Amino acid sequence: MQSPFIVELNQQNFMQVLESSKQTPLLIHFWASVSQESTEIIPHLQQLAQNYNGAMMLALLNCEQEQSIAAQFGIQALPTIALFINGQPVDGLGGPQPVEAVEQMLAKHLPSQEELNLKQALELVASGEHSQALPILVTLPADLINRGDVKLALADCYIEARDFAQAGTLLQSIPLEYQDNYYKGLIAKLELHNQAANSPEIQSLEQQFAIEPDNAKLAQELALSYHQVNRDEEALELIWRFISRDLNSLEGEMKKSFMDILSALGQGNTIAGQYRRRLYSILY
Structure with missing residues (x-):
């Protein structure tokens, strides 16, 4: 498996790789082709290294090819697994082991998978990749989500996703x-949105519509104004009041506006899903 987190140990790179454990924990797996157990666990260890995503390096030492290095460590049984931190061995396992035993050993010394996921998500937010960070953040356990820095990152993602209600609740x-x-x-961004979402133009339309609640043209104009400032649920509900009574309201323009808003929100949007189902219920 080609990976920046996995290396084959040999005489040429041995000291350099061992020295690297002063920056990143190093798991050395001593194996040989004559030991079936030592070869069978290698793919599992490689996957483990990938899962840790740089929080740990995996070094594979073929004891048949590198007998002098194996001798330096006094390897007695295969497989043998040793964990090095700051250049020193801190833990290890000798003899055949299930990968779960290795995971338990690493868990005593390395961050949990949830903490690694959080680290990755915060790095994504810092680099402006909010859409990739959000799915990771929302799946974190409650004890991490309730941390102040995580709430800030989540609020940031929700603002970028234009889910201002969620962002406001978190902030x-x-x-x-x-x-x-x-x-x-983040508060400043939210306030800018709130000011735009309740502009004098929208307030004026709302006042006119309150006087003429059956004016479909006015309702459509107000709904589209809501949509422009991401008040999409209000926009859809307003149009729905008219097309649920007359699907051809404004010669089909109301239905077109409704469909345009649904399309803009996308397939995964919860609110859009609710109103799609309502529309289908009168179409079919």
């Missing part, structure tokens, strides 16, 4: 010690 629950410049920047 209201940020502990005082996390109300830093990052927090203030």
